[in-house]
Amino acid sequence: MAEFYYANPGPIKPVGLPGHKLAIWVSPKWHCFKIAFLEPLPLSAPLVFDMGAIAARASSGDIALTSLKLTETPPEMLQIRCYALDDIEATVKRGAADVRFRTKAIIAKITRFTKQIDPCLHTTEIIVLKGDEPTINARNPTDYTLAQSRLAFHGFKFGLEDLKQAFSTVDEVERALAPVTFIAAGGY
Amino acid sequence: MDERPGIRVCKDRRSITAAATPTLVYQVTTGRTARLVKLVWYNGQAADITLEIGTYDGATFTRRLPRIRAITRQHDGLSELECPEFEFESDIYAQASAAADAPNDVEVIAVVTEIG
Numbered sequence: 001m002a003e004f005y006y007a008n009p010g011p012i013k014p015v016g017l018p019g020h021k022l023a024i025w026v027s028p029k030w031h032c033f034k035i036a037f038l039e040p041l042p043l044s045a046p047l048v049f050d051m052g053a054i055a056a057r058a059s060s061g062d063i064a065l066t067s068l069k070l071t072e073t074p075p076e077m078l079q080i081r082c083y084a085l086d087d088i089e090a091t092v093k094r095g096a097a098d099v100r101f102r103t104k105a106i107i108a109k110i111t112r113f114t115k116q117i118d119p120c121l122h123t124t125e126i127i128v129l130k131g132d133e134p135t136i137n138a139r140n141p142t143d144y145t146l147a148q149s150r151l152a153f154h155g156f157k158f159g160l161e162d163l164k165q166a167f168s169t170v171d172e173v174e175r176a177l178a179p180v181t182f183i184a185a186g187g188y
Numbered sequence: 189m190d191e192r193p194g195i196r197v198c199k200d201r202r203s204i205t206a207a208a209t210p211t212l213v214y215q216v217t218t219g220r221t222a223r224l225v226k227l228v229w230y231n232g233q234a235a236d237i238t239l240e241i242g243t244y245d246g247a248t249f250t251r252r253l254p255r256i257r258a259i260t261r262q263h264d265g266l267s268e269l270e271c272p273e274f275e276f277e278s279d280i281y282a283q284a285s286a287a288a289d290a291p292n293d294v295e296v297i298a299v300v301t302e303i304g
Contacts, residue, residue, distance in 0.1 A: 057218075087195065087217075113304060116193035143215040144199060 003181045007125035012081050014038050014156045015127075016181050021163070023173045024077070025184040026129065029166040030173050032180070036074065037159035043152055048085065051149040054140035060149060062096065062135050068153075070130040075162050078128040079183075080155030081121040084112045087142055088149045092126060093135040094186040100126055109139075110151065125155075127185040194223070194301040201297040204287045210244040213298050214280040220304030223275045224253075228265035229282075230295040231258035237285045239294060244281040252276070258284070258294065275303070 005015045016022060016035050023030040041047060049067070051060040070076035084090055089109040092100045101108040101123075110124055118124070128134060138149040167173045173180055204211045216222040224241070231237055239258045242251040252274045258264065266272075284294040 087197070111304075112195045113193040141219065142197075142217045 003179070005181050005183050007122045009122045010120050012079070012120070012122070012125065012155055014158070015079055015183050021177050021180040022160070023167070023170075023177070023180050023182045024127065024129065025182070026186070029168055030170070030182070032163040032165040032167070032173065032177055033075065033077075033160040034163060035158055036161045039157040041078075041080070041153070041155050041157055043154035047153040049136065049151050049153070051088070051136055051138040051151075054088070054138060054146045054149050056140060056143045056145055058140055060136070060138040062093070062137050064096065064135045065133055068128065068133050070128070070133065070157075072130045075130055075160045077158040077160055078155060079125065079158070080128065080134075080153045081125045082110060082151045082153045083115040083121055083124065084110055085150040085152055086146055086148055087112055087140070088138040088146065088151075089141055090151055091137040091139070092124075093137070094126065094128065095132040096135050098132070098186045100186055127183055129185055132185065190223075192303050194303045196225070196299065197222075197302050198297065198299045201295050202282070203290060204282060204284045204294040204296065205289050207286045208283055209287075210242075210249045210281040210283045211296075212279055213241070213282045213296050214276075214300055216276055216279050217302055217304065220302045221275050221277050222280065222300040222302050223273045224280065224298060225268050225271055225273055225301050226266065226299035227271060228263065228297050229256070229258055230263040231260055232290065232292045232294060233260055233286050233288070234292070235286065236260050237287070237294065239285075239296070240283050242281055242283075243276060243278050245278075249281060249283055276300075
């Protein structure tokens, strides 16, 4: 039986434990892995990223969070949530191009209000694979310069075993690998 | 109780240097409103003045709080308990019945909760 996981409400919990299989949606397929290892990443200063000073109503431009760099062998994955420490509107991208939290017409941002209406931050959760380290574009919506523009992250890092299988549909994954947990990295 | 998400913001003090001249005290961030939660002022004039807090559309000043009597060469304020917490949908201005360049100016600083 497949289990679907994506950003469950409540405190962040790992998408699986060592030995569990994952099918990760990276457009246009479900890529399959087995969890080999996991490492908690508690909220702390090394996970606070500062996009720098931003003039009134200006943007930082795209800034890749290279400190979150992951290894390709073995493949690694991040499951992280974040919140804004400063008065910014942060656009989150998976890699340089895949904008997260979007509909056809709008792109939702992470702001200082986000944590107030979503204290567990589950609506900010993203899954990051090697090569897709988050890229942030922070905008200053105020009429004064922000000296810093910080986002604070926390979550889990996973070491994965690549099962070297990819499928187009959930049914195909289930037939081949059930039980398996489905999660989405984006790019739908 | 207002359960809308809001963030507390305090910007620099502003100085009123001319009588009956609306002076920007707090510029509300576009797309938000601002509830005034705290106000502190100092009257540098040699006589008591009347201080008004309100909005200004470039032509008309509209008072939003009751007039404030500011005692000569004294500071005073409205604490969070006392402040009416009027919700401004545009920038917050102040004007004084008398003011001049420092040190005879009237200084005002506002603390607001921005809602958005």
